[in-house]
Amino acid sequence: MSATLEAPAIPPATPPTRLPRNYLNAAYTVRSWLLTIDHKRIAILYLLGVTVFFCIGGAAAVLFRLELMTPEADLVESETYNKLFTLHGVMMIFFFLIPAIPAVLGNFLIPIMIGARDMAFPRINLLSWYLFMIGGAFTLFVTVAGGVDTGWTFYAPYSSTYSNTYVMATAVGIFITGFSSILTGLNFIVTVHKMRAPGMTWFRLPLFIWSHYATALIMILGTPVVAMAILLVALERGFGIGIFDPKLGGDPILFQHLFWFYSHPAVYIMVLPAMGVESELIAAFTKNRIFGYKFVAFSSLAIAILSFLVWGHHLFVSGQSIYAGMIFSMLSMLIAIPSAIKVLNWTATLRKGSITFDTPLLYALGFIGLFTLGGLTGLFLAAMGIDVHVHDTYFIVAHFHYIMVGGTVMAYLGGIHFWWPKITGRMYPEGWARLSAVLVFVGFNLTFFPQFILGYNGMPRRYHVYDPGFQVLNVMSSAGASILGIAYLFPITYLIWSLKYGPIAGPNPWNAVGLEWMTSSPPPTHNFAHTPIVDFEAYEYPSSSAAIADTHGN
Amino acid sequence: MSTPAAAPPLPIHTAIDRPHFALQFDDYHQQYDACVLGMWVFLVTEVMFFGAIFTGYAVYRMLHHDAFAMASNELDITLGTINTFVLLTSSLTMALAVRAGHVGNSKRVGQLIVLTMILGATFLGIKFFEYYHKYEDHMAPAFGLPFEAPKAVNDAGLAGPFQLFLSFYFGMTGVHALHMIIGLGLLSQFLPRSSRIAPAPGAAVLSALNIEVVGLYWHFVDLVWIFLFPMLYLIDRSDTI
Ligand SMILES: [Cu+2]
Numbered sequence: 051m052s053a054t055l056e057a058p059a060i061p062p063a064t065p066p067t068r069l070p071r072n073y074l075n076a077a078y079t080v081r082s083w084l085l086t087i088d089h090k091r092i093a094i095l096y097l098l099g100v101t102v103f104f105c106i107g108g109a110a111a112v113l114f115r116l117e118l119m120t121p122e123a124d125l126v127e128s129e130t131y132n133k134l135f136t137l138h139g140v141m142m143i144f145f146f147l148i149p150a151i152p153a154v155l156g157n158f159l160i161p162i163m164i165g166a167r168d169m170a171f172p173r174i175n176l177l178s179w180y181l182f183m184i185g186g187a188f189t190l191f192v193t194v195a196g197g198v199d200t201g202w203t204f205y206a207p208y209s210s211t212y213s214n215t216y217v218m219a220t221a222v223g224i225f226i227t228g229f230s231s232i233l234t235g236l237n238f239i240v241t242v243h244k245m246r247a248p249g250m251t252w253f254r255l256p257l258f259i260w261s262h263y264a265t266a267l268i269m270i271l272g273t274p275v276v277a278m279a280i281l282l283v284a285l286e287r288g289f290g291i292g293i294f295d296p297k298l299g300g301d302p303i304l305f306q307h308l309f310w311f312y313s314h315p316a317v318y319i320m321v322l323p324a325m326g327v328e329s330e331l332i333a334a335f336t337k338n339r340i341f342g343y344k345f346v347a348f349s350s351l352a353i354a355i356l357s358f359l360v361w362g363h364h365l366f367v368s369g370q371s372i373y374a375g376m377i378f379s380m381l382s383m384l385i386a387i388p389s390a391i392k393v394l395n396w397t398a399t400l401r402k403g404s405i406t407f408d409t410p411l412l413y414a415l416g417f418i419g420l421f422t423l424g425g426l427t428g429l430f431l432a433a434m435g436i437d438v439h440v441h442d443t444y445f446i447v448a449h450f451h452y453i454m455v456g457g458t459v460m461a462y463l464g465g466i467h468f469w470w471p472k473i474t475g476r477m478y479p480e481g482w483a484r485l486s487a488v489l490v491f492v493g494f495n496l497t498f499f500p501q502f503i504l505g506y507n508g509m510p511r512r513y514h515v516y517d518p519g520f521q522v523l524n525v526m527s528s529a530g531a532s533i534l535g536i537a538y539l540f541p542i543t544y545l546i547w548s549l550k551y552g553p554i555a556g557p558n559p560w561n562a563v564g565l566e567w568m569t570s571s572p573p574p575t576h577n578f579a580h581t582p583i584v585d586f587e588a589y590e591y592p593s594s595s596a597a598i599a600d601t602h603g604n
Numbered sequence: 605m606s607t608p609a610a611a612p613p614l615p616i617h618t619a620i621d622r623p624h625f626a627l628q629f630d631d632y633h634q635q636y637d638a639c640v641l642g643m644w645v646f647l648v649t650e651v652m653f654f655g656a657i658f659t660g661y662a663v664y665r666m667l668h669h670d671a672f673a674m675a676s677n678e679l680d681i682t683l684g685t686i687n688t689f690v691l692l693t694s695s696l697t698m699a700l701a702v703r704a705g706h707v708g709n710s711k712r713v714g715q716l717i718v719l720t721m722i723l724g725a726t727f728l729g730i731k732f733f734e735y736y737h738k739y740e741d742h743m744a745p746a747f748g749l750p751f752e753a754p755k756a757v758n759d760a761g762l763a764g765p766f767q768l769f770l771s772f773y774f775g776m777t778g779v780h781a782l783h784m785i786i787g788l789g790l791l792s793q794f795l796p797r798s799s800r801i802a803p804a805p806g807a808a809v810l811s812a813l814n815i816e817v818v819g820l821y822w823h824f825v826d827l828v829w830i831f832l833f834p835m836l837y838l839i840d841r842s843d844t845i
Contacts, residue, residue, distance in 0.1 A: 161628075166628065167628045168627070168628035169628070170642065171638075232649050235645075236642060236646055237642075239645050240641050240645060243638075244634060244637050244641060245634075270648055270649045270652075271648065271652050272652070273649070274649045274650070274652040274653035274656065275652050275653070275656040277653060278654075278656035278657050279656060282660070282775070285775060289746040289747055290745070290747060290748055291745060291746050291771040291775055292768065292771060293768065298764035298765065298767050298768050298771075299664075299668055299671075300664075300768055301667065304660050304664075308656050311656075
C-alpha cells in the first residue's frame with residue numbers, strides 16, 4: 051500500500067521517446083488560450099475562473115466564521131456581516147457550484163466520452179466562458195466597491211427598492227452569467243444529440259453524460275426564468291418600473307416564485323453533474339458496471355423534471371395557500387425517490403467489486419455519506435410542520451451545505467483527481483491527496499453537523515450576534531471551517547506541484563474503461579487519432595460482462 | 605425535443621457547390637441538424653424567458669382585474685391590429701425567403717429579405733409611435749416621468765395597478781422590440797450584395813442553413829407578438845366598471 055502512495059505503478063503505454071502532440075503543447079501563446087475554441091482548453095479556462103471565485107467565496111466564509119466565534123459583534127458590524135454572507139453565497143452558487151462540474155469536467159469530457167472532436171458549437175462554448183468571466187468581473191467590482199447586502203436570494207422589495215448597496219451591478223453580473231449557463235446547456239444538448247461517434251447509442255453513454263444531459267435541460271429551462279426575475283428587479287431599480295412594488299399593488303411574492311422556480315432546480319444543476327461524476331468514480335474503482343444502469347440514467351431525467359415542480363417548499367411561510375403547500379410538500383418528497391435510486395445503485399455496485407481506495411473513491415464514498423444525510427434532512431424540510439419550525443435557521447444552512455458542499459464539492463474534487471492524469475498527463479501525489487480527502491471529510495462534518503443542532507435549537511441564520519448559549523456549537527463549527535479551509539488549500543498546492551513533478555500518467559492510469567481512457571494523456575487537439583467506433587457497452591469491465599449480458603436481455 | 609422538423613431538405617446545389625462545414629462535424633448534414641436543433645433549444649429558453657413575465661402578467665391580471673381592463677382600453681387597438689398584420693406578413697415573406705434559400709435562388713432571397721426587413725422596421729416604427737403617444741399622455745411609468753392615470757381610474761382608487769399594467773406593457777413589448785431589433789441585425793447578413801463579388805463556393809448552401817436558423821428565430825419573435833397582442837390589447841377590452 052505505502053509503495054503505491056508515492057507513485058502508482060503505471061505500465062508505460064508508449065515508450066516516451068518524444069513528446070506527442072497534445073492540446074496543451076499545441077501552442078503556447080496567451081492568444082492561443084484566450085481565442086481557443088478547443089473544448090479542453092476552454093475547460094482549463096473555466097477551471098482557473100471557478101478556482102478564483104471559489105477562493106473569494108471561501109475567504110468571505112472564513113471571515114464570518116471568525117466573527118461567529120463569539121456571540122457579540124467584535125470583528126465586523128452588521129452591515130459588513132450581511133455583505134460577507136451575500137458575497138459568499140453569490141460567489142459560491144453562481145460562480146462556483148453551478149459552473150464547476152459542468153463547465154470544467156463536463157466541457158473537458160463530454161466530447162471525448164462520446165467520441166467527438168469537439169462540442170457542436172465551439173465558438174459559443176468560448177463565448178460562454180467570456181460571459182461567465184464578464185459576469186464574474188461585475189461581481190468582483192461589487193466586492194471591491196463596497197459589497198451588496200441582500201443575501202444571494204435578492205428578495206424584493208428589499209433588493210428592488212430599499213437596499214443602498216450595489217444590487218444593480220450584482221444583478222447585471224448574475225444576468226450575464228446566466229446566459230453563459232444557458233449557452234453551455236444548449237451546447238451540451240446539441241452535442242449529445244448530434245455528435246456521438248458511430249455505435250455510441252444512448253444506452254452506451256457513460257452515466258456522466260446522462261446526468262449532464264439532464265443538467266443541461268434544467269439550465270435551458272430554468273435559467274431564463276431567473277434571468278427575467280433579475281431583469282425585472284433591475285428595471286425596477288434602474289428605471290422605476292414597479293412590478294414588485296407593493297405601493298402600486300405589486301406582489302413581492304411573485305419574485306420569490308420566479309426566483310425559486312429557477313433556484314430550486316439550480317440545486318440539481320449543482321448536484322446532477324456531481325452524481326454523474328459519482329457514477330464514473332464508483333465504476334472505475336470497483337471495476338464493476340454500475341448496478342441498474344438504466345435506472346440510474348432515467349433517474350437523472352426524473353430529477354430534472356421533478357425539480358421544476360417543487361419550488362413552493364421555499365414559500366411555506368411566505369403566505370402561500372396551505373393547499374399549494376401540501377402539494378409542494380408531497381412533490382418535494384417524491385424527488386427523494388430518484389435520488390435514493392442512485393444512492394442505492396451505487397451502493398449495490400460497491401458490492402462484490404474489486405475496490406481500490408484511491409483518492410477519487412474516498413471522495414466518492416464521502417459523497418454518498420454526506421449526500422444521504424443532506425437528502426434525508428431535506429425530507430424533514432419538505433414536511434411543512436418541521437419546516438415552519440426550522441425555517442430560516444441554521445438547520446437549513448446545514449442541510450444545503452450537506453448537499454452542495456458534501457455532495458457537489460466532494461464529487462468535484464473526486465472528479466478533478468480522477469481525471470487529473472487525463473487533463474494534465476501527470477499523476478498527483480496520492481499520499482497527500484488521501485490525507486486531504488480525509489481532512490475535507492472531517493472538517494466538513496465538524497463545520498456543519500453542529501449547525502443542524504444549532505438550527506433545531508432555534509438559532510436563526512444571517513445574524514452575527516447570537517444567544518451565548520449557542521457559543522460552544524458555533525466554536526466547533528468555526529474550528530471545522532478552519533480545517534476545511536486548510537484542507538482545500540492542499541489540493542490547490544499539490545495539483546500545481548504535480549504539473550511539473552508528478553509522474554507521467556500514461557493514457558489509462560486507473561485501468562478504467564471509457565473512450566476518454568482510450569486516447570493519450572493529455573489528449574490530442576482533436577481528441578482521437580481516428581473517430582472511434584463504439585462496439586462496447588458502458589463500464590464493460592471484465593468482471594461485469596455477465597451483468598451486461600443480463601441487462602441486454604431486458 | 606428529438607429531431608426537429610423532418611429530414612433536412614437537400615439543397616439542390618450540393619453536388620456543384622461542395623458546402624463547407626466546420627471541423628468538428630463529419631459532414632454538412634450533421635452540421636445542418638446540429639445548427640437547427642441548436643436554434644430550437646435556444647427558442648425553448650426564449651419561451652421560458654417570456655413565460656416568466658407572461659406568468660407575472662397573468663397573476664396580476666387576476667389580482668387587479670378592473671384596473672387592468674381600464675388600462676387595456678388606453679392602448680391603441682387600431683395601431684396594434686395594423687402591427688399584427690404587418691408582422692404576420694413579415695413571417696410570410698420570411699418563410700418564402702427560407703424556401704428560396706433552400707432552392708438556391710439567392711436573388712429571390714435578397715428581395716424577400718429586404719421586404720421582411722422593411723416590414724419589421726415598419727412594426728418597430730409603429731411601436732415607437734405608440735410609445736411616444738403614451739409618453740405624451742403621461743403614461744410612461746419609468747425614469748421618473750410624470751405619470752397621470754385618467755380621472756375615472758383615480759376616482760376608483762386604482763392608480764397603482766393601472767400603472768402596473770403600463771409597466772408590464774412597456775416591459776413586455778420592450779423586450780419583444782429588442783428581439784425584433786436583434787432579428788433585423790441577423791437578417792441584414794442576407795441583404796443582396798454587389799453582383800461583381802463572386803460568392804465563395806458552397807456559399808449558397810451555407811446561407812441556406814443560416815437563413816433557416818434565422819428564419820426560426822424570426823417566426824418565434826412573431827409568435828411572441830401573437831400572444832402579446834390579445835393579452836395586452838384585447839382581453840376585457842369592453843369592460844368598464
Ligand atoms: Cu428547494
